[in-house]
Amino acid sequence: MADQEALLRELLETFRLEAQDHLDSVSTLLISLEREPEKPEQKRLVESLFRRMHTLKGAAHAVNLGEVALICQDLESLLSEVKRGELPLEVTIYDRLHREVDLLAARIFQHPGSPGPASFSAPGAAPTTTPEPLGVPSHPVFRGGPEPSRPEQAVTLPPSPVEAPRAQDRRDPSGTETVRVPTRLLESLLLQAEELVSTKLAAAMLQEELSLTARLLTERTATRSRAQELAGYALRSQGPAPASQRLAGLIQEFCDSERECEVRLRGLERLAERNQHNLAALIDPLLAEMKQLQLLPFATLSDPFQKLVRDLGRELGKEAELSCRGAEIEVDRRILAELKEPLLHLVRNVMDHGIEAPLRREEAGKPRRGSVEIELRLLDANHARLTVRDDGRGIDASHVKATALRLELISPEPAEQLSDHEALQLVFESGFSTSPLITSLSGRGVGLAIVRESLERLGGHVTVSARPGLGCEFAMTLPLSFALIRALLVSVGKRSALIPAGNVELTSRLPREEVRQVENRDTVLLGGEVCSLVSLAAVLELGEKTGAQEEPYQQVVLVKAAERRIAFAVDQVLGVQEVLVKPLGGQLSRVRNVSGATVLGDGRVVPILNVNDLVRSALLVAGSAARPSTAQAKGRRLSVMVAEDSITSRTLLKNILEAAGYQVATAYDGADALTQLKAGSFDLVVSDVEMPRLDGFQLTAALRSEPRFAELPVILVTGLESRSDRERGIEVGANAYVVKSSFDQSSLIEVIERLT
Numbered sequence: 001m002a003d004q005e006a007l008l009r010e011l012l013e014t015f016r017l018e019a020q021d022h023l024d025s026v027s028t029l030l031i032s033l034e035r036e037p038e039k040p041e042q043k044r045l046v047e048s049l050f051r052r053m054h055t056l057k058g059a060a061h062a063v064n065l066g067e068v069a070l071i072c073q074d075l076e077s078l079l080s081e082v083k084r085g086e087l088p089l090e091v092t093i094y095d096r097l098h099r100e101v102d103l104l105a106a107r108i109f110q111h112p113g114s115p116g117p118a119s120f121s122a123p124g125a126a127p128t129t130t131p132e133p134l135g136v137p138s139h140p141v142f143r144g145g146p147e148p149s150r151p152e153q154a155v156t157l158p159p160s161p162v163e164a165p166r167a168q169d170r171r172d173p174s175g176t177e178t179v180r181v182p183t184r185l186l187e188s189l190l191l192q193a194e195e196l197v198s199t200k201l202a203a204a205m206l207q208e209e210l211s212l213t214a215r216l217l218t219e220r221t222a223t224r225s226r227a228q229e230l231a232g233y234a235l236r237s238q239g240p241a242p243a244s245q246r247l248a249g250l251i252q253e254f255c256d257s258e259r260e261c262e263v264r265l266r267g268l269e270r271l272a273e274r275n276q277h278n279l280a281a282l283i284d285p286l287l288a289e290m291k292q293l294q295l296l297p298f299a300t301l302s303d304p305f306q307k308l309v310r311d312l313g314r315e316l317g318k319e320a321e322l323s324c325r326g327a328e329i330e331v332d333r334r335i336l337a338e339l340k341e342p343l344l345h346l347v348r349n350v351m352d353h354g355i356e357a358p359l360r361r362e363e364a365g366k367p368r369r370g371s372v373e374i375e376l377r378l379l380d381a382n383h384a385r386l387t388v389r390d391d392g393r394g395i396d397a398s399h400v401k402a403t404a405l406r407l408e409l410i411s412p413e414p415a416e417q418l419s420d421h422e423a424l425q426l427v428f429e430s431g432f433s434t435s436p437l438i439t440s441l442s443g444r445g446v447g448l449a450i451v452r453e454s455l456e457r458l459g460g461h462v463t464v465s466a467r468p469g470l471g472c473e474f475a476m477t478l479p480l481s482f483a484l485i486r487a488l489l490v491s492v493g494k495r496s497a498l499i500p501a502g503n504v505e506l507t508s509r510l511p512r513e514e515v516r517q518v519e520n521r522d523t524v525l526l527g528g529e530v531c532s533l534v535s536l537a538a539v540l541e542l543g544e545k546t547g548a549q550e551e552p553y554q555q556v557v558l559v560k561a562a563e564r565r566i567a568f569a570v571d572q573v574l575g576v577q578e579v580l581v582k583p584l585g586g587q588l589s590r591v592r593n594v595s596g597a598t599v600l601g602d603g604r605v606v607p608i609l610n611v612n613d614l615v616r617s618a619l620l621v622a623g624s625a626a627r628p629s630t631a632q633a634k635g636r637r638l639s640v641m642v643a644e645d646s647i648t649s650r651t652l653l654k655n656i657l658e659a660a661g662y663q664v665a666t667a668y669d670g671a672d673a674l675t676q677l678k679a680g681s682f683d684l685v686v687s688d689v690e691m692p693r694l695d696g697f698q699l700t701a702a703l704r705s706e707p708r709f710a711e712l713p714v715i716l717v718t719g720l721e722s723r724s725d726r727e728r729g730i731e732v733g734a735n736a737y738v739v740k741s742s743f744d745q746s747s748l749i750e751v752i753e754r755l756t
Contacts, residue, residue: 205601
């Protein structure tokens with residue numbers, strides 16, 4: 001009896017694997033049939049569907065799944081009527097076929113003894129905490145969204161077939177033998193293979209240390225030879241005392257021993273190098289082949305979205321067609337599993353918010369049927385870009401700003417300075433929604449926030465661009481590998497950290513004099529662009545004084561994340577390494593600014609920084625300086641020259657500075673200011689830019705041309721806020737650049753205090 005039950009369980013597992021393949025094909029065939037206009041091709045597709053149902057019915061009878069067999073029989077009968085021409089292929093027939101296939105999938109994978117189907121909750125629901133494994137080669141079947149009377153119904157997937165604990169051999173049509181194995185076994189083997197990387201790195205570190213030690217001994221060859229020569233001379237002569245002769249003998253013995261150590265070390269170095277080479281020759285191919293076992297075509301994830309788009313269109317009264325490019329690109333199944341939820345949220349948002357109703361599209365001069373495109377494109381060997389675009393109504397940046405202000409996600413002053421592209425990125429903020437209604441599909445303001453969080457968890461980022469009335473495009477940049485990455489090793493004080501190399505644009509060593517202030521922030525000019533400079537120690541809240549602050553040069557790492565560039569000041573740049581990423585564990589599932597850790601070849605545990613978090617944290621460290629400020633003069637009032645052609649602005653600046661305790665002299669243009677500066681003694685200059693005779697740029701350049709004023713701090717306060725104007729201010733030698741549109745009395749005083 002027990003043997004029969006065990007046999008039945010094995011047969012059920014085998015049946016589910018077979019059923020999954022059939023259901024994948026049926027869903028794809030139904031979508032193709034609905035799009036096919038030619039009668040002969042329609043007949044061929046209907047015949048293929050009929051054969052699939054017939055095969056699945058027979059398999060269900062074999063494992064005593066009578067209810068499943070009945071559903072297959074109903075579908076057979078329906079398809080037979082279509083084949084005979086008794087039922088025309090209309091929308092109602094397609095709807096009925098899709099509903100029956102969904103019901104069939106639910107019955108198969110909810111049968112007793114089978115794990116319940118995994119589900120994607122509606123965007124408003126809390127995200128699932130246990131991610132569903134992505135099977136090999138699983139094509140999940142989506143349910144078509146909620147019925148009108150059941151608005152909270154979930155979009156469901158059958159469980160992955162590879163979760164079956166028994167392996168099953170089969171042959172594909174090409175004759176290549178394949179085997180199904182549990183994914184947990186693959187993951188275990190891959191983790192063990194990845195652990196070998198640490199051994200390889202340790203061996204490389206040992207070989208490097210041996211080489212360094214042997215090189216140090218080799219560099220002492222000349223000194224050793226000279227010492228032996230003198231010792232030999234002392235031993236041959238009869239003059240020195242016996243004690244001196246004993247010392248000379250000891251020196252000669254020491255030199256002989258050191259030479260022998262050098263020979264032995266050279267031998268160990270060659271052995272370590274050979275062993276390290278052999279170890280790499282074993283580990284690298286093993287790891288590469290283990291990774292191949294984890295690869296699945298992107299179609300595994302993208303194909304089911306054809307049906308999802310179709311079902312959502314029916315539910316929302318819209319027409320849309322999904323196309324996919326790059327479906328043949330193979331991606332780590334773990335990456336695909338993480339992409340499933342964000343891609344679902346994006347497609348649902350596109351269908352609900354982007355694609356218009358058919359009549360509205362015709363009025364706008366568009367085709368009745370909307371277009372949704374998913375494209376995967378390789379950027380390099382380690383990164384890819386996943387794009388979701390549509391030809392719908394797009395997103396209005398002004399509407400986004402207004403909504404963000406209403407929800408108090410941003411204050412009015414920064415909102416005015418945001419470009420349209422920057423404003424659009426606010427849609428990823430938690431709680432943001434432009435929809436006035438909350439439905440089962442959208443309106444809760446969490447869907448796109450989940451998209452961003454999921455991408456950042458992968459070490460990637462997402463951006464959106466749009467044109468009102470023409471559609472929008474979501475671009476997601478993501479890594480292709482979870483475990484091994486190339487990272488830049490830097491030191492901050494006594495600590496080390498790793499920054500993913502894919503986010504590093506450049507490293508540089510700059511004279512500290514090139515660090516300027518713009519709008520109360522330290523900045524540097526890198527690659528012709530002004531970039532904010534923030535101390536990495538300040539962002540990580542290390543609170544350590546570093547000796548590098550006293551050096552004449554500053555080490556800088558320019559980092560890019562989600563189209564934002566920020567330069568980080570570090571003490572040392574130690575080079576790029578290939579490292580094995582280790583998760584922080586359940587106790588530290590989310591640590592700000594840190595995405596994981598690794599063990600270096602010398603045994604040190606070093607954190608791997610989360611670049612997206614770093615950029616956000618850097619924006620909070622307002623005006624953090626990478627260089628020490630000059631000590632403020634004590635015992636006297638500082639003297640400030642204000643150059644401003646507007647009497648109103650001149651009076652305002654004078655009153656502000658005098659109220660702060662400064663001694664103020666005023667000039668009505670740059671030429672007047674230059675004359676007074678040459679005649680008197682001043683500690684700082686505050687100047688407008690647009691002035692007659694001599695403007696602020698020319699005044700600053702004139703001051704920098706004279707040695708007496710080379711170190712005199714100059715602050716430009718102006719209404720010119722373009723990037724070119726700011727860069728010109730830095731080029732002529734201004735220490736700070738304050739825009740009048742964002743002028744704040746306290747910020748001006750703070751800039752002056754830091755410069756004096």
